[in-house]
Amino acid sequence: MKQHDEEFIRKLDLTAVKIRKHIIEMLYRAKSGHPGGSLSAVEAIVALYFHHMKHNPKNPKDPNRDRFVLSKGHAAPTLYAVLAECGYFDVKELLFLRQINCMLQGHPVCTHIPGVEASTGSLGHGLSFANGIALAGKLDKKDYRVYVMVGDGETDEGQIWEAAASASHYKLDNLTALIDRNFLQIDGNTEDVLRLESVRDRWSSFGWYVLEVDGHDIEEIIDALLTASEQKNQPTMIILNTVKGKGISFMENNIDFHGVPPNEMEYKLAMKELDTAQKALEATL
């Protein structure tokens, strides 16, 4: 493992806390949305946008940009908060998530939200879409990369495996997928709903290079992203071992917070926990 500047990592951790605060605020105000899967995805998306990816919020359509596709579209709050913090649009927009006449739709839509690459929300499409971007990149001999995040439950979908086969067949080494392995979907534990294990063996048997990291350890994530981008002739899947609801004690591993927003009391409690986390991190900087 490569050594990173300790302070740099702590700063990204701090960004992650900030994103979590946005998520809680957004969902509380929207009175709907998906906390669990938004919170488990934070570190990976922060690592991508605040460190790893080549992108320019001032020029969201730059043909040479790296792309990120959020296939598990219900984690939209995380993507929106990150895009806003990067400067793709005003942070104030976040307060109007899911409101009529406002930009931020319940699930990502590419036609009118700057920085959103693909319209998602119907699970199972995003990997194929990312394949299309990767194929175009190969055709145009561009060196951009494409990243796509899928939910673990999402990989129940047949289309995911069509796309898995296709990415490997076309040797899409400019594609890195990340699976948010939080072991939960709506109706229960992924292993009870429709067994996924061995996730690693499945993807490697489809011809993918597979890495596995602690999905809340930003240093591990950025190392894996780098390793993935050096891989030749095959796509990489990074298994992010995560905790659904991560960062809010009473939401962690709690299936009830898949698609239910915090009520007022829960909102206050959550914000207090995040404030504490923020202060602790700030003290180390």
Place this chain on the structure above:
Amino acid sequence: MSKKEMANPRDAYGETLVELGGRYHNIVVLDADLSKSTKTILFAKKYPERFFEMGIAEANMISTAAGLASCGKIPFASSFAVFATGRVYDQIRIDVAYSKANVKIFATHGGISVGKDGASHQMIEDLTLMRVLPNMTVLAPSDATQTRRLVELMATTEGPMYARIGRANASVLYKKEDLKDLKIGKGLVVKDGSDVSIIACGTMVAQAVDAQEKLSQDGVSVRVVDMHTIKPLDEKLVIKCARETNAILTVEEHSVIGGLGGAVSEVLAEDGSPTKFKRMGVQDMFCESGEPEELFEKYGLSTPHIVKTVKKLIK
């Protein structure tokens, strides 16, 4: 009836792709293990690096096409109509229509004239399925010449589009120069007449022309409209037909529910037009294996059926 020149619209599609591929370097083509039938194989041979064989994985094909479009490619994705629409409705809905992706879904083997493969392969709902999608343009070329022209227009017009042709050879209705001003969304009056308008699309335009010839011998003056664009529908032309002729008959190789007939009846109903009106097409049922002519005969889409229906309608 005089012997008519025949040509296969599928060949026209494949050949036009090759031609356009030379002109537009951002055209890419995807197919799902049917390239020999859809004729995308012609493009595959000429431009192998721009052809993507996706295997029997249509959902992946449509979403991949959308990803390619997001990078400025003009993807043509092909399969049989049944697999290119119903099988992948959700992918088309989100990745193509909702996203306003510049994806061109070009389906062959639409309708019942697929023949012997039977109802599993006879797509009679695709125009309805595609028409209901916001942002979607829906085309049904009537012959090989029009197929060429519409494929060209698909490539050069931005936006999500669906087109369907049949499997079989089709009577050649047009010469190339007839269609140089062809526009998406503008129907063509193929024959003018004053008693009744037959508004047809796809394979049924030729049948309608045959019926027109027979009917004119019996003193019935028939206008034949080639409504190659189901959406956006040429509403003006529909209303013009309602004003200028006494009856309207729609004919399509498709269910009578929601396709061309559905679209025309919506316009007529809202117009409050007193015009007599009838939809011909496959009634609300699945058909069966058989020769195309046998199927047209049994399911009410042959020329004699059209003649009979017109006579009844204007009685």
